[in-house]
Amino acid sequence: MKIVFDNVKFKYEEGNREILKGISFTIGTGEWVSIIGHNGSGKSTLAKLLIGLLSPIEGAIYLDDIEVKEENLYDIRKHIGIVFQNPDNQFVSTSVEDDIAFGLENISTPRDEMIIKVNDAIKAVSMEDYRYEMPSNLSGGQKQRVAIAGILAINPDIYILDEATSMLDPKGREDFIKIVKTLKEAGKTIIMITHDMDEALLTDRCIVLKEGEIVRDGKTIDVLNDYDLLKSSRLEMPSALYLYHQLKKKNYGNKEVLNALWELALKK
Amino acid sequence: MNRNFVLGQYVPGNSYLYRLDPRVKIISTILLMVSVFFLTTYYEILGALGVILLILLSGRISIIKAIRGLKPLLVLSLFVFFFQIFFNQTGTVIYTSELVFSISSIVSIIVLTFLFFFIRRFIKFKFILLLIYLASIYLSLAYLAYPNILYSYTLNIFDKGLETSLFVFFRLITVVFIATILTLTTKPTDLTLGIEYLLKPLKVFKINSEEIALIITIALRYIPTILEEAYRIMDAQASRGADFNSGSLFKKIKIIVSLLIPMFIISFERSDELADAMLSRNFVPGKEKTKYHILRWKAIDTMSLVLSFILLGGSICLFIIV
Numbered sequence: 001m002k003i004v005f006d007n008v009k010f011k012y013e014e015g016n017r018e019i020l021k022g023i024s025f026t027i028g029t030g031e032w033v034s035i036i037g038h039n040g041s042g043k044s045t046l047a048k049l050l051i052g053l054l055s056p057i058e059g060a061i062y063l064d065d066i067e068v069k070e071e072n073l074y075d076i077r078k079h080i081g082i083v084f085q086n087p088d089n090q091f092v093s094t095s096v097e098d099d100i101a102f103g104l105e106n107i108s109t110p111r112d113e114m115i116i117k118v119n120d121a122i123k124a125v126s127m128e129d130y131r132y133e134m135p136s137n138l139s140g141g142q143k144q145r146v147a148i149a150g151i152l153a154i155n156p157d158i159y160i161l162d163e164a165t166s167m168l169d170p171k172g173r174e175d176f177i178k179i180v181k182t183l184k185e186a187g188k189t190i191i192m193i194t195h196d197m198d199e200a201l202l203t204d205r206c207i208v209l210k211e212g213e214i215v216r217d218g219k220t221i222d223v224l225n226d227y228d229l230l231k232s233s234r235l236e237m238p239s240a241l242y243l244y245h246q247l248k249k250k251n252y253g254n255k256e257v258l259n260a261l262w263e264l265a266l267k268k
Numbered sequence: 269m270n271r272n273f274v275l276g277q278y279v280p281g282n283s284y285l286y287r288l289d290p291r292v293k294i295i296s297t298i299l300l301m302v303s304v305f306f307l308t309t310y311y312e313i314l315g316a317l318g319v320i321l322l323i324l325l326s327g328r329i330s331i332i333k334a335i336r337g338l339k340p341l342l343v344l345s346l347f348v349f350f351f352q353i354f355f356n357q358t359g360t361v362i363y364t365s366e367l368v369f370s371i372s373s374i375v376s377i378i379v380l381t382f383l384f385f386f387i388r389r390f391i392k393f394k395f396i397l398l399l400i401y402l403a404s405i406y407l408s409l410a411y412l413a414y415p416n417i418l419y420s421y422t423l424n425i426f427d428k429g430l431e432t433s434l435f436v437f438f439r440l441i442t443v444v445f446i447a448t449i450l451t452l453t454t455k456p457t458d459l460t461l462g463i464e465y466l467l468k469p470l471k472v473f474k475i476n477s478e479e480i481a482l483i484i485t486i487a488l489r490y491i492p493t494i495l496e497e498a499y500r501i502m503d504a505q506a507s508r509g510a511d512f513n514s515g516s517l518f519k520k521i522k523i524i525v526s527l528l529i530p531m532f533i534i535s536f537e538r539s540d541e542l543a544d545a546m547l548s549r550n551f552v553p554g555k556e557k558t559k560y561h562i563l564r565w566k567a568i569d570t571m572s573l574v575l576s577f578i579l580l581g582g583s584i585c586l587f588i589i590v
Contacts, residue, residue: 051548077550089538090545094457094489101560103549108558118560136492150549 001064001079001157001189003027003050008059010045019045021212022059027191027205029157032184034192034200034220037209038234043193046209047162050191051080063158078107081151083164087143091135096127099135100150107154121153125179141172148179158189165199177202197224197238208233278455284568285327285453290462292569296576297450303583304442308590310435312583317442319579324445329452337448338441342395345440352433359428367409369419376408460484461561476554486542494535501530 003026010020019042027033037043048054049061052073061068068076081103084090093099100121104114122128125145135143144164151159161180165173177199184190194200206220210233216223224230224238227245237245247257285293300320307313324334338345384401391397454462464481471477502512510523 048544053544053547074550074552077548080548082545082548084541084545086538086541088493089541091489092486092542092546092549094485098457098560102546102551105557105560106550106552106555108556111558111560111562114558114560134492135489136496154549 001029002062003158003189003191004062005046006060006062008049008056008061010042010049010054010056019212020049020056023212023214024059025207025214025217027189029189030187031205032190032192032203033205033207034194034203035207035209036193036195036197036200036233036235038195040211041209041233042212043209044162047082047160047191047193050160051082052076078154079156080158080160081148081154081156082160082162083144083147083151085163085166087140087147087167088135090147091143094134095132096135096138096146097122097131099146100153103150103154117153117155121149124152124182125149126175139169139172141168141175144168144172144176145179148176152183156188158191159183160191160193162193163195165196166194173199195235197236198240200224201238201240208235210234279329279333279452281328281453283326283328283453285323285329285449287566287568288453288572289563289565289569290454290458291465291563292572293450293454294459294462294466296572297446299576299580300446301443303580304439304446306580306583306587307439308587310431310438312586313435313438313442316583317438317445320442320445320449323449327449327453329449333452334445334448337452338444339395341440341444343398345437346398348440349433349437352436353425353429354423356429356432357424357426359426359431361424362427362430363425365410365423367406367421367423368413368417369409369421370413370415370417372414373408373412376412377405380404380408456488457485457561460488461563465563478557479553490538493538494531497534498527498531501527 005023005025008020008023009018011018023042023046035043035046045054049056050068052068052070055069063076063079066072066076091099092102097118100118101114104117109117122131125148127142127145127149130138130142135146138146147164148159159180165176168176180190180192181202190203192199192203200206201220201224203220206216206218206223207214208216208223208229215233216226216229224241227237230237236242252260304313304316307316321331324331380401384397387397388394450459460481463484464477467475467477467480502510505523505526506512510526512520512523512527
């Protein structure tokens with residue numbers, strides 16, 4: 001499904017600062033896009049607008065031909081799944097299988113079908129052993145896996161991951177990214193909102209937000225290579241690229257780096 | 269403070285009590301409790317207690333776990349027991365004892381009280397300690413009359429008083445046991461599901477039982493999370509010098525307030541985020557939904573329900589005849 005943001009403006013009723021100042025972009029089916037930006041750049045607002053938790057004060061958002069607005073929300077939300085940042089605040093039920101079933105219950109999936117889908121989703125995130133477990137007995141990473149399983153069960157076309165890995169430990173993060181990669185292979189559209197640049201590097205396309213405006217939209221590798229742009233957007237370069245640029249600054253070619261590494265290795 | 273909080277008293281197991289429909293369990297619990305209140309003498313209550321113990325045994329529930337369920341009510345039942353013994357003065361006297369207040373007995377009581385509160389902190393079996401404490405107070409009142417008697421009181425225990433106190437004591441225990449059977453063998457989720465079904469008739473008054481069940485579910489689900497949060501804040505404040513365990517009552521209240529304010533703010537943030545998560549998963553309040561868990565009525569459910577009604581009928585008969 002195609003996502004279209006057409007000159008979207010947003011501000012909270014009580015505030016006078018515009019969070020989004022006229023955002024336009026299009027995301028096609030199967031794209032893997034990262035949206036990066038400093039805190040308060042409006043990137044999470046973007047996600048909430050897309051899933052209709054907030055509505056724009058100007059402009060419009062379309063999913064194919066359906067406009068995202070009050071009367072269409074029930075259908076829109078069948079096509080979009082979102083994983084939020086805090087693993088604890090999106091686990092509704094008292095057990096893993098119940099939580100996965102929550103979304104299916106809401107869209108009135110017949111029970112036989114629901115059982116199959118819940119089983120498949122549990123398997124897809126390798127949580128078979130924790131099926132009846134209470135959320136308080138799960139780690140953050142496991143809870144996030146359950147959250148994504150809840151969406152997998154509904155099988156939407158678009159997945160939004162709103163800083164979904166920011167509260168996880170490295171292992172939890174790795175497991176989570178693995179699942180996201182399988183989604184990508186299945187041809188789903190994935191929007192990853194993040195300020196982890198190494199994670200953004202995995203994506204194909206990158207949109208940079210700064211104070212409610214898009215300052216760059218392009219191929220991830222090009223965007224993240226632009227040191228000045230990232231600096232002015234109060235962001236950091238991915239560690240690998242940063243190292244590369246630092247070496248380049250010192251006029252280290254491949255050969256020199258190799259020699260330096262050998263020296264280091266031999267010293268030990 | 270106990271930080272290993274486990275939700276509810278549910279103990280995993282696999283007997284017919286576990287397989288019963290939660291609706292039946294809830295209704296039977298109510299029926300059995302009501303029938304206990306129709307019994308009028310202590311031997312009838314003992315009979316009822318026997319029946320309940322039989323149910324416990326047949327359901328392979330360990331008696332020790334059931335007794336543990338009595339814990340919060342032990343002090344209350346003890347109080348009720350002694351209250352009846354001391355103040356119910358009908359029938360014939362079966363035991364008399366002279367209680368005297370003298371300087372030595374008062375000193376002894378003060379020392380015992382200090383000892384009791386001091387030892388209490390380090391000991392596991394607080395209830396047994398309480399019993400020892402009460403017994404030693406009795407002994408010092410009965411035998412320490414030095415140097416002179418300030419005031420004396422004759423304690424008379426009457427047969428009716430003893431009977432009533434046993435009756436009240438066992439009735440309380442029986443009722444708690446009945447409730448324990450329900451909570452030990454039913455998962456909180458099943459309990460909620462049972463409540464949801466049983467409250468369905470409230471639709472007449474425009475009350476949506478599904479929403480009530482959802483509220484209970486979310487409350488149950490977030491109790492451990494919020495407790496964990498509270499401990500984290502307590503630790504954070506303790507590391508900055510707050511003391512939650514000692515100080516005067518006023519000081520304690522002040523410190524609790526410093527805990528409550530962040531808890532409130534965090535909980536409101538949580539509920540906002542949870543609402544967002546639920547909405548994005550297409551939750552629409554009041555909308556017709558399908559259910560993942562369904563309750564199936566089996567033959568054993570009918571049997572249990574009939575049995576509960578028979579027990580209720582039996583106790584009503586006893587009540588009318590006697």
